Amino acid sequence: MDNIKEIKDAICDVCHKMWQLGWVAANDGNVTVLLDDDTLLATPTGISKSFITPEKLVRIDREGNILEANEGYRPSSEIKMHLRCYKDRADVRSVLETTCNPFVLSLGDESTSVRRLNFAQAFNPLGSMAGLFLAKYVILAHLNPASLDDRLAMSTEALTAVRDAELFWVCVPYVGLILIAFIIWMFFYRSTLSDRDAGDSMSVGEAIRRLVARPRYAFGVVSQFFYVGVQIAVWTWTIKYVMANMNLVEAEAANYYIYSIFLFIGCRWICTWLMKYIVPAKMMAVFALGGILCCLGTIYLPIETSIYCLVGISGCMSLMFPTIYGIALRGLGPEVKFGAAGLIMAILGGAIITPMMGALVDGGTLSGLVSGFTPEVAAIRTAFYLPVLCFAVVLLYSLAFRNVKD
Numbered sequence: 001m002d003n004i005k006e007i008k009d010a011i012c013d014v015c016h017k018m019w020q021l022g023w024v025a026a027n028d029g030n031v032t033v034l035l036d037d038d039t040l041l042a043t044p045t046g047i048s049k050s051f052i053t054p055e056k057l058v059r060i061d062r063e064g065n066i067l068e069a070n071e072g073y074r075p076s077s078e079i080k081m082h083l084r085c086y087k088d089r090a091d092v093r094s095v096l097e098t099t100c101n102p103f104v105l106s107l108g109d110e111s112t113s114v115r116r117l118n119f120a121q122a123f124n125p126l127g128s129m130a131g132l133f134l135a136k137y138v139i140l141a142h143l144n145p146a147s148l149d150d151r152l153a154m155s156t157e158a159l160t161a162v163r164d165a166e167l168f169w170v171c172v173p174y175v176g177l178i179l180i181a182f183i184i185w186m187f188f189y190r191s192t193l194s195d196r197d198a199g200d201s202m203s204v205g206e207a208i209r210r211l212v213a214r215p216r217y218a219f220g221v222v223s224q225f226f227y228v229g230v231q232i233a234v235w236t237w238t239i240k241y242v243m244a245n246m247n248l249v250e251a252e253a254a255n256y257y258i259y260s261i262f263l264f265i266g267c268r269w270i271c272t273w274l275m276k277y278i279v280p281a282k283m284m285a286v287f288a289l290g291g292i293l294c295c296l297g298t299i300y301l302p303i304e305t306s307i308y309c310l311v312g313i314s315g316c317m318s319l320m321f322p323t324i325y326g327i328a329l330r331g332l333g334p335e336v337k338f339g340a341a342g343l344i345m346a347i348l349g350g351a352i353i354t355p356m357m358g359a360l361v362d363g364g365t366l367s368g369l370v371s372g373f374t375p376e377v378a379a380i381r382t383a384f385y386l387p388v389l390c391f392a393v394v395l396l397y398s399l400a401f402r403n404v405k406d
């Protein structure tokens with residue numbers, strides 16, 4: 001029979017070490033343990049792993065239903081992923097869930113941490129684009145165009161042939177993903193993790209005082225706020241900009257959004273390679289300046305050229321998030337976990353800058369700064385002054401810490 005007290009103490013110890021190593025930030029991450037009676041102990045949602053104590057743990061069944069928990073405590077919505085692990089793998093007795101970015105930074109030499117994080121995040125957009133293109137070019141492109149009435153009029157043999165052909169192409173992406181996952185698994189190897197800061201701890205107040213006293217970190221949070229703001233805002237208004245300037249329907253204008261994502265992905269990979277030879281902060285300064293110039297082109301240049309500038313903005317944004325993240329956290333000690341939390345919270349910029357840009361579009365506040373366009377086009381063009389400001393903040397950060405080498 002399980003010794004529940006020992007298991008609870010062990011879970012708390014693991015949670016504290018996850019926090020100390022910087023593998024989680026804010027309230028990220030979860031830990032679960034499968035007990036002999038087929039129930040599970042799980043960490044609760046909404047609580048930092050540094051504050052986990054035995055009485056805060058919750059006990060659930062295999063369906064995620066709460067069996068034991070103090071008032072106000074419940075498991076995370078991500079518990080379903082843990083339950084699936086236990087369902088599919090009978091040999092698994094515990095699941096530990098961390099945050100990717102701090103974990104990636106700790107995987108190797110600190111001197112290459114910025115480049116390593118850029119490389120890791122270079123894969124992120126591929127998943128989004130893969131789903132879109134698999135659906136459009138593999139599945140939908142091979143569906144039979146026959147209507148419901150046409151199918152009802154088919155013979156049993158003909159309808160079966162159509163159905164089998166469609167099912168085949170629906171299955172192709174899944175089989176392909178399984179093969180890719182298997183190949184990745186074949187090349188997977190266990191990395192040696194850094195133990196820096198594992199033995200140190202500090203209070204929240206002390207950590208905040210240390211972080212605020214580090215200009216590279218404090219300015220990094222501000223820069224990350226404006227970067228995330230410009231990324232979300234520009235991508236939100238890309239399709240509307242193209243529709244207004246080129247008189248295209250939404251489906252056609254969406255192609256330019258796809259082009260932007262492709263450029264974003266390509267530049268992320270190129271930048272990761274270039275970081276072997278160029279200081280990341282200096283490269284980011286060049287891209288921030290490029291972002292400013294592209295935004296100004298989006299505001300003032302003729303329609304055909306301005307569309308290229310609009311797409312070009314995504315290329316300029318490609319390296320910024322992981323580079324700011326890595327530079328801001330470089331050299332931090334035990335306060336690194338609090339620092340990661342601050343940088344994660346900086347994504348609030350996307351929720352603030354985007355509606356601000358929308359207000360400029362709706363109100364046409366700055367429309368008088370350009371001429372020769374309809375009021376609608378002038379409003380959406382001049383709204384790109386806000387991204388100019390955001391890129392300017394990133395440029396200042398890059399120049400201020402341009403000698404932070406990778």
